[in-house]
Amino acid sequence: MGVGIEVKDLNAWFGKAQVLKEINIKVGANAVTAVIGPSGCGKSTFIRCLNRMHETIPEARLTGSVQVGDMDVYRPGIVPADVRRRIGMVFQKPNPFPTMSIYDNVSAGLRLNGYNKRRELDAAVEHSLRMAALWDEVKDVLKKKSGSSLSGGQQQRLCIARALAVQPELILMDEPCSALDPISTGKIEELIFQLKAQYTVVIVTHNMQQAARVADHTGFFLMGKLIEYDKTEKLFTAPTDKRTEDYITGRFG
Amino acid sequence: MRSRFQHGLDELKERLLEMGGMAEAAIELAAESYRKRDGRLAQQVFEREKMINQSERNIDEMAVDLLAMQQPMATDLRFVLAVLKINADLERVGDLAVNIAQRSLDLAEEPEIDVPVDIARMTTAVSTMVRRALESFLSGKGDVAQAVLEMDSIVDRMKDEAFINLVAQMKSDPEKVRQYLDVLLITRSLERIADHATNIAEDVIFWVSGADVRHNARYSQGPDPDAPRRQ
Numbered sequence: 001m002g003v004g005i006e007v008k009d010l011n012a013w014f015g016k017a018q019v020l021k022e023i024n025i026k027v028g029a030n031a032v033t034a035v036i037g038p039s040g041c042g043k044s045t046f047i048r049c050l051n052r053m054h055e056t057i058p059e060a061r062l063t064g065s066v067q068v069g070d071m072d073v074y075r076p077g078i079v080p081a082d083v084r085r086r087i088g089m090v091f092q093k094p095n096p097f098p099t100m101s102i103y104d105n106v107s108a109g110l111r112l113n114g115y116n117k118r119r120e121l122d123a124a125v126e127h128s129l130r131m132a133a134l135w136d137e138v139k140d141v142l143k144k145k146s147g148s149s150l151s152g153g154q155q156q157r158l159c160i161a162r163a164l165a166v167q168p169e170l171i172l173m174d175e176p177c178s179a180l181d182p183i184s185t186g187k188i189e190e191l192i193f194q195l196k197a198q199y200t201v202v203i204v205t206h207n208m209q210q211a212a213r214v215a216d217h218t219g220f221f222l223m224g225k226l227i228e229y230d231k232t233e234k235l236f237t238a239p240t241d242k243r244t245e246d247y248i249t250g251r252f253g
Numbered sequence: 254m255r256s257r258f259q260h261g262l263d264e265l266k267e268r269l270l271e272m273g274g275m276a277e278a279a280i281e282l283a284a285e286s287y288r289k290r291d292g293r294l295a296q297q298v299f300e301r302e303k304m305i306n307q308s309e310r311n312i313d314e315m316a317v318d319l320l321a322m323q324q325p326m327a328t329d330l331r332f333v334l335a336v337l338k339i340n341a342d343l344e345r346v347g348d349l350a351v352n353i354a355q356r357s358l359d360l361a362e363e364p365e366i367d368v369p370v371d372i373a374r375m376t377t378a379v380s381t382m383v384r385r386a387l388e389s390f391l392s393g394k395g396d397v398a399q400a401v402l403e404m405d406s407i408v409d410r411m412k413d414e415a416f417i418n419l420v421a422q423m424k425s426d427p428e429k430v431r432q433y434l435d436v437l438l439i440t441r442s443l444e445r446i447a448d449h450a451t452n453i454a455e456d457v458i459f460w461v462s463g464a465d466v467r468h469n470a471r472y473s474q475g476p477d478p479d480a481p482r483r484q
Contacts, residue, residue, distance in 0.1 A: 208324075208326065209324055236326050236327060236330070237326075237327060237330060237463065238327065238331070238462075238463030239327055244327075245327050245328060248326040249325070249326050249328060249329045250255040250258065250326075
């Protein structure tokens with residue numbers, strides 16, 4: 001099952017440049033939350049702080065706390081790799097392991113975590129591909145075709161299956177449809193909607209219509225600050241803050 | 254700033270205000286055709302109504318195009334939704350003006366009666382409501398729209414009084430029931446026009462504040478977090 005997120009007093013920097021300022025937010029479990037805002041507003045940094053990806057960049061640092069379910073993400077002693085196993089991530093550009101088969105792409109994470117029994121791996125691969133709505137399209141070529149031989153939309157669903165295989169509690173998506181055509185985008189959006197029955201999903205998107213279609217709650221970021229966070233229908237029909245209004249109506253700047 | 258989109262919104266507002274002007278004129282002409290029992294004025298109402306119908310189609314098309322191609326959000330979305338609803342209300346105002354003109358034509362063919370209702374006063378109240386509702390749309394002022402809502406009960410009372418007086422006249426002068434019935438239908442049309450003005454005012458409040466004040470909910474200026482919203 002998905003878990004809730006609680007972020008307190010989160011500040012993040014790249015060198016001396018502060019990119020997130022005093023972010024406080026609670027995200028409900030088993031819901032889809034969209035993060036919107038103009039380029040450079042800190043939305044991608046925000047989700048990268050949730051699974052300790054931010055610190056992988058040289059000169060990047062942060063203060064504050066992130067609680068994901070029962071896990072204090074920045075507790076001293078916690079292993080970042082464990083955090084990333086419990087919090088899956090899907091990126092803008094599909095990034096399957098190019099030389100691995102479809103089967104190996106999905107099972108790679110499990111193998112790294114010590115699963116080697118063939119029957120368990122087979123079951124996990126099938127389950128993950130079914131969850132990602134890709135099973136019917138690839139079930140006959142699982143070990144014959146490489147991940148990179150699939151179409152862009154299929155590759156992105158493969159990456160989602162790969163993230164699901166290790167049974168995360170939270171899935172982060174950073175503009176997962178920006179490189180996809182409308183049909184593939186529709187499939188991913190349908191998938192996001194179905195995933196929330198079992199997972200908590202946070203999605204960064206530039207596409208406000210996409211946020212409106214898939215998210216239960218939406219947060220608007222501007223210049224490193226969380227300006228407004230509300231139910232999606234409220235934010236897109238009657239936002240409270242004028243800056244949100246100006247951004248979503250295209251009057252920004 | 255999306256200039257093409259803004260131009261589309263401005264154009265939509267202008268077209269709707271033009272249509273509002275036609276609807277106002279149709280009410281005035283219909284009232285005048287009643288007062289003077291003038292068939293030519295009634296004919297002008299019928300012609301206005303055709304123009305109003307054409308405007309309704311044009312405005313609907315423009316609004317649907319904006320929704321499909323510009324995907325408006327927040328206040329812009331509420332504006333386009335309000336325009337679609339006000340458009341339908343103004344078209345009904347045109348129909349009701351036609352009803353009044355038709356009744357006036359009927360009355361012109363019958364022997365005159367002593368009308369126990371101040372139709373002129375009722376028409377003034379109704380026209381004022383329509384004009385104020387359109388002014389609130391022009392200016393985007395919720396308080397002007399709220400004032401329209403408060404006028405509706407005055408027109409309702411006028412219609413109730415007219416009903417009582419006309420029914421009494423029908424009983425005491427049954428030979429002229431047909432004429433009294435025509436006058437009753439005119440008062441009913443006027444009262445319905447007032448209802449459409451009320452709808453327009455409610456839609457303006459929805460546009461400017463996001464608040465749903467239909468069915469006697471109150472509008473308070475400034476964002477009210479507890480105000481119900483339309484879905």
